[in-house]
Amino acid sequence: MGAARSYAVIDPATGKLDRRIFTDEAVYADEMEKIFGRAWLMIGHESLVPAPDDFFHTYMGQDPVILTRDGAGRLHALLNMCRHRGNRVVRCDDGNQKRFMCTYHGWTYRNDGTLEHVPGESEAYYSALDKSALGLVAARVESYAGIVFATWDRDAPSLEAYLGDARWYLDTVFNRCDGGMQALGPMKWLEPVNWKTLVDNCSDNYHVPTSHLSSARVQTRWLGRPPLSHEDQFQSPNKHAFVNGHAITFREALDNAPRYMHGMSQETMRLFQDYHDATMPEAERRLGALRARRVQLANHSIFPNGILGFRLALPRGPRQTEFWHFVLLERDAPEELKRIIRIGSQANNGAAGLFEQDDVDNWRQVTEASTSPFARRQPQDLSMGLGHAGPHPDYPGLVSERYISENNQRLFYRRWQEFMNADSWADIALDPISARFDGIATMRG
Amino acid sequence: MAPEMSAQALWFELMQFYIREAWLLDERKFTEWLDLFTDDILYFMPRRKNVLRRELHREVTPLGDLAILEEDKRYLAMRVARLDSGMAWAEDPPSRTRHLVGNLEVTPLATGEVKARTAFLVYRSHLETDSQLLSGCRDDVLRNIDGAWRIARRTILLDANVLLDKNLSVFL
Known part of the structure; x- marks a missing residue:
């Protein structure tokens, strides 16, 4: 991350807008952190995952995210990235699965994000791997009238306050x-x-x-x-x-x-x-x-x-x-x-x-x-x-x-x-x- | 269709039909192209999803789901008519296209209609440097009306999940 930048792009008195915000690579990188890393983002709709164990593949900005409904009916927004090396654990657009297996080394997650199985856990890892700290990264999820939103920011206000x-x-x-x-x-x-x-x-x-x-x-x-x-x-x-x-x-x-x-x-x-x-x-x-x-x-x-x-x-x-x-x-x-x-x-x-x-x-x-x-x-x-x-x-x-x-x-x-x-x-x-x-x-x- | 027509003659006739259609499109004779369709045409382009091999029956979205195109004759006519308005900006200045159509398979149906399947590659060049290559297949039902073949149903399957194109303003 570079030094903090200060933005003055729109002049409220004249309505002049600095058009460099549309193509500047550094501005874009900043947007991904400061806007898409913070805001409540629309990611899907509850009707896309109507049944237990349904999932729908979506994005929060550029980050691939799996919207899941677990066996108990709760919604989750999980970063689609194996915590081992970073592969996607889902490569389909939607479906119904209790578990997601990474196709690289076989790490397997439950659809609530919990890391359930690691091949060689006792042999290769000598039982030293803390699986509980290696679940799929989860975003906060809230719905408004069936429309599902998620945010990475734990300090974000409620969705209700955000929509206002x-x-x-x-x-x-x-x-x-x-x-x-x-x-x-x-x-x-x-x-x-x-x-x-x-x-x-x-x-x-x-x-x-x-x-x-x-x-x-x-x-x-x-x-x-x-x-x-x-x-x-x-x-x-x-x-x-x-x-x-x-x-x-x-x-x-x-x-x-x-x-x-x-x-x-x-x-x-x-x-x-x-x-x-x-x-x-x-x-x-x-x-x-x-x-x-x-x-x-x-x-x-x-x-x-x-x-x-x-x-x-x-x-x-x-x-x-x-x-x-x-x-x-x-x-x-x-x-x-x-x-x-x-x-x-x-x-x-x-x-x-x-x-x-x-x-x-x-x-x-x-x-x-x-x-x-x-x-x-x-x-x-x-x-x-x-x-x-x-x-x-x-x-x-x-x-x-x-x-x-x-x-x-x-x-x-x-x-x-x-x-x-x-x-x-x-x-x-x-x-x-x-x-x-x-x-x-x-x-x- | 004349019942005595041999499979070879039918194939040849329909291949000529598709070559003629490709030239009409590439020469921007869209009003004539529109005449190739019956009045009850369904011009359908479903979406294609990534699903596991064991769920391939879900790969193509069915009629009734959100499609890319699901047009009747009236909507096709609107698309053609707007091109002459002088304000159809996606196609004014117009695209340069090349439709290559092949791999024709013909299956006569009990109704007297004919099922005709073709593969296509369509190249589109637009404005200065925009270009796209569209690959896919057409599953047509053709009907012979007064000695001329007409398309009564066209299903277009693109070989893409996320379309890599700024828009889809050319006909396939």
């Missing part, structure tokens, strides 16, 4: 129904982009009528989707909210209008509306009337790298990101509706997504601009809507006046800077939980 009032908004999707959600996926692909470009794009609704116009137009024509224009967006009453590094876009919905979902079209709208109406009493009971009826979550990101419903931006070096796309479905929704949402989601998003395929070159060029010797000296301009955000009487967090604003990007990089300049969690501020959580939904679901 962002949960007030997230609940409107992830905690809406008694039966919970199920995850399908992931689809995985490698993009030649810095991981932050995907995350900050979640709050960038400004790009949509330019980057995605071709797909929006054909969906208007073929699916009867409403037309998309800059003008509509500038007049939109939708807003951004920002809490603890998490960026939320939300809509102030008309009463009884279902939230926008992939798969909505003129011909499927009735199904969405019927389901929305049928589940409203349940949603109101769980969330209260305001959140059930009027607050609709749109794009959002969970600091540092959880994005857009259920997706992960996994860093693979400063200039590469492995993107994972899942679809989350309400478990008890009608099968036909689930099919429509799944097909809509995979048609729009993912490597081949009608919308998403047009994003990558944007993020790529933002990343590449930071490698060019002269270009990298010119900062990004994130000045849009400076001074037009603050506390709101009805909505928690720092709320922008408008839907089209760079408020959340500025705050995302400020949060990034705060983590990067902190010596420990003691230096990282958390907003107190102050929202009123009406209804019976809790962290557990």
